Amino acid sequence: MNDTTSSPSALAGITIVDLTSVVFGPYASLILADYGATVIKVEPLQGDSTRYTGPAYQEGLSAVFLGSNRNKKSIAIDIKTPEGLEVLKRLLQEADVFMHSIRPQKLTKLGLDPATLTRHNPKLIYAALLGYGSNGAYSGMPAYDDIIQGLSGIPDLIRQQTGAVRYMPIIAADKTCGLMAAHAILAALFQRERDGRGQLIEIPMFESMVSYVLVEHFYGRHLADKDLDAGYVRVLSEWRRPYQTTDGHICMMPYTDEHWKRFFTESGHDKLAQDGRFHSISARTQNINQLYELTGSIVKRHSTAHWLQFCHEQEIPAARVNTLNELEQDPHLQSAGFFSELTDQGHRYRYTNNPIHLSNSQVPLKMPPRLGEHTREILDRLGYGPEQIDHLCEQHIVGSDRPDQTT
Known part of the structure; x- marks a missing residue:
């Protein structure tokens, strides 16, 4: 089911089925797509909510979605229907990685729990991107970036420095945890190369973000025999500013x-x-x-x-000090070719490139997918015939951006 190109890529031949949404999971799968993995973004028929967040030329390709979904494919499925769930399960039989951000209780009811899926595909890397670890007191509770920032102490850090209790003005928890999810999946893939086995990975936002915050801010708490405060004083100084x-x-x-x-x-x-x-x-x-x-x-x-x-x-x-709007004119970023433009349906789109350079891996920049853009293509590769695909579309079990094609 993987694309092959004349240019090699680090993750060529790896198929990732991505059932995550918003930014946490999609940023993780973006990193893997930038390394050459085939990322199949599984969306509900209405699409990922970020498709409609921010300015857009075309509905469904809004700014926030553009930022974390390049180089992917999209299939739209109603997995609450038996036929839609069967499509997803057939996808997962051949996948290398399954990523999801759904509460585990719901997945068990659908037969998408780790035990069931790995029984059919023992080499599957099952990556659960959760708000909280499954063994903790908060397991199963909803989690968003603001919630995790607050729980992990970030507003308190800002209070100590500025006197104001605020969130960081970036989606810090989602993106930081997305980075952790990407490297955890890469580690599991590397281990599978050696022992041939898949495994379950949990990437909990809360624990991951606390780990990130406390690298320097655990500070005096490292000294267990002393009752010292957390917080790296240099970084917390009210005078630490441009x-x-x-x-x-x-x-x-x-x-x-x-x-x-x-x-x-x-x-x-x-x-x-x-x-x-x-x-x-x-x-x-x-x-x-x-x-x-x-x-x-x-x-x-x-x-x-x-x-x-x-x-x-x-x-x-x-x-x-660069302003956000000045970054595109930064001499280093310009000379390094950090930004790229693509033209799609008469519209110009501007993107950041993968900041990581691998000398033996090239992955061309591709537009983020339209909702269901690759539904027919993927169903065809799974063995569904044209009439079956038409039936699934007509019954609103799957959604396709290109209803007249079965490529």
């Missing part, structure tokens, strides 16, 4: 002892270069608010261009 200049802002990061010594000395502040509060990383961490506040008072006396040149000469990491 530094204001006379005409804008700059991101500047003196980090080593030598960086700070050069910054103070070459900017005309020899006394601060000798100040014991700032001599070592340990001392700077203890006095981080004073350090960042003093640095800000120095930086605001000159222009952004001045400090960029200064930092270049002193070999101190620094960069200007």
Whole structure:
């Protein structure tokens, strides 16, 4: 059921049946599609809700959907019907990976539980993308990005730094956990190459996001015999922000002892270069608010261009602050070919490319699929005849974007 192209790809020959929606699962399968896997996005007849979120040229291809569904195929099925469920099960008999974000209780009633599916396909990687681990107290409860951000402590981090209890202005939990899901699936595929067996994987959002947050913020809690607070103080400093200049802002990061010594000395502040509060990383961490506040008072006396040149000469990491709309004009992203455009039905679409480069793997950029765009193609490959496919479409068991084709 897999496409073959003249260009090799890392995951060529891998078929992923993706029954996830919104961003968590689709971002994970996007990563796998970008590596060359054939990702079959299984959608209800009305489609993934993100198809209708944001601006669009054409209904069903809205902005949020475009962001996480390139390089995939779409089949629309009503799996609540016996015939629709049979289509999905036939798909899964030949799949390498099954991804879902449905509560396990519902899947068991449909015969889509791990035990049933792996009995028919022992090599299947069964990836359950859940809100909470199945063994925990919250198992089965609904979870969305805002909920998981709150539970994992992110609004509290922002409160400690800014005084305001807020979510991060990105879909942080969905995307972070999507990354974790992708690498978990890759690890399971790698293990299968060695032992030939599939396995069940659980990727719980809550536990995954807490793990992400606590990499640096578990901090003093690592020392179990001491009752110290969580929270990495440097990152939580209210003064950790882009530094204001006379005409804008700059991101500047003196980090080593030598960086700070050069910054103070070459900017005309020899006394601060000798100040014991700032001599070592340990001392700077203890006095981080004073350090960042003093640095800000120095930086605001000159222009952004001045400090960029200064930092270049002193070999101190620094960069200007891009607005979101300026990213497409960033010289590095332009020269690296980070953005691409496709034309579809007379409309121009702009995308980000896969940021990862594999020297022996090339995957051309393809438009996200229309709802049910590949329904007939996939049913044909599963052995359904033209009359059977027409029947399934007429009975609204499956949906097809191209009702006149059976390719």
